[in-house]
Amino acid sequence: MSPRNLRGERNRKKINTETRLDRTRSGTRQERSSFLILCEGKTERDYFIGMRSRRGPQIDVDMPEVDHLSIVREARTRKSDEYSAVWCVLDTELDQSLADDLAREATRAPVELCLSTPCFEVWLIMHHVDCTRPFQSAEEAKKKLKSLIPSWSEGTTRFSDFSHGLEDACHRARKIDPTGREVSKNPSTNAWRLVIELKAGLD
Template identity: 70%
Template sequence: MSPRTPDRKRTKVRTDTDLERRKGTRQERASFLILCEGKTEKDYFAGMRSRRGPHIDVDTPKADHLSIVREAVARRSDEYDAVWCVLDTELDETLVSAMTCEAARGSVELGLSTPCFEVWLMMHHEDCTRPFSSANEAKRRLRTLVPGWSEGNTRLPDFLDGVDAACVRARRLDPTGREHLKNPSTNVWQLVLVLEAGA
């Protein structure tokens, strides 16, 4: 009887197709650039950054509304899935028209609030349907809802539990997101939904 030959372990040879199959198991995060006019907006959106969410760059150029939109157009590149400007309408029809035209020309999205971004923040805490005569009036109302809030101290945790409610309330006021001069109104809900989808 001849001695048994030991079993040889089979070694799998890796082929190009195996390597190709292993590539891309991890999806790349979506990337957004948001240009804002003030610290309040910047703090809010910077607070939305998370390890598992989309990549969010937030910047506040020291410029007027129209110049911010033009800068956004100039910074539009393949680096970002979308570029947004978050601005107040100032209840100014001429300004809104100019910003809308400039943004459309450069494929930039607008998140506009009337009269100001604080309307969006308010909607995290209550329905907001009564018109405001000025941005200052809206800010005073927000301070009653969020004691300790100030333009220099906007903390996302003060609003986080109400994000979904704010989207519902804002969308009810302006379902298309295009009635920029309706007082009050904000289409920032569209940006928030885009950021959530990019997570």
């Protein structure tokens, strides 16, 4: 084979190799788990945005400025094959009828519910301490969280303030509600179910 033909053959092999590598990388991206999380408030939004990582699942987080039931209905319209799962992160606000309505609406969608009683801050508290005493209101739970992390506010939630206690939070929440279905207990949260799914997306 002449030197010119040899160079041509090498170039063809290089092109073929690069093409195979590109296909492999593309395939890896397509297999990456992807989650859509619709949140009620800034605290929840910032927490789950903070869980994003380069090697983890794709996490799309949105905060529609609508009421609880409308968030679940919007999740239904945005559900697609693009996502491994669609979750709505909402507070029960100690309202049993609201919790029941949300469960019915989520079943129609169907989408997954991450519910906290009375509010999502219960889940954040569990990253630091046991949380079993009932709260009279969401504001009381927020004051408790503020006493644990003085720098915390609803507009400045940083996942780094909670990441070290993630396993503890899952353990504490599951101890209160092992099934993740008894969301009316005060306090309680089934956020551990969503977190476990997100962590599974790392595999």
